[in-house]
Amino acid sequence: MSEVAEKNHYTESELAEFEAIILKKLDATKSEIEFIKRTLSRQDDNGTDNTAVGSKTLEDGADMREKERLNQSAGRLSKFATQLEAALIRIKNGTYGICKDTGKLIPAERLRAVPHTQQTIEAKLAQQ
DSSP states (O other): OOOHOOSSOOOOOHHHHHHHHHHHHHHHHHHHHHHHHHHHHHHOOOTTTTOOOOHHHHHHHHHHHHHHHHHHHHHHEEEEEEHHHHHHHHHHHHTTTTTTTTBBBBHHHHHSSSSSSSSSSHHHHOOO
C-alpha cells in the first residue's frame, strides 16, 4: 500500500510545510489585490495628460472595460485569499488535507499544487 493510503493525517512538520506554502500564496495574493486597488484609484485621476477632447470618448470606453477587468480580477483574487485563509483554519483545527467527500488523505503533491483544495482529484473529477 502507498504511504498516503496508510496515513489518515499529516505530521506537524508536513503541516508546517503546507502552512508556509499557503502563507506565501496568501501574501502574494493580497499584494496583487492591493496593486489592483491602487491601479483602479489612479485611473480616476485624469491629470493633465487628457487634453485631447476628440479621443476622450474612446478612452472612456477602454478605461471602463479595463476597470471592469480589474474589478473581476480583484474579485477572483479575494475569493482565492478567502479559500487560503480557510485552509489555514483547517490546519489549526486538524482537518487539513482530508478529503471532504471521501475522508481520505489528499496526496501531498496535490496539496503543494493546490494548497486550498478540500478534495482528492478522484472526488473532484467525480463531481463533474
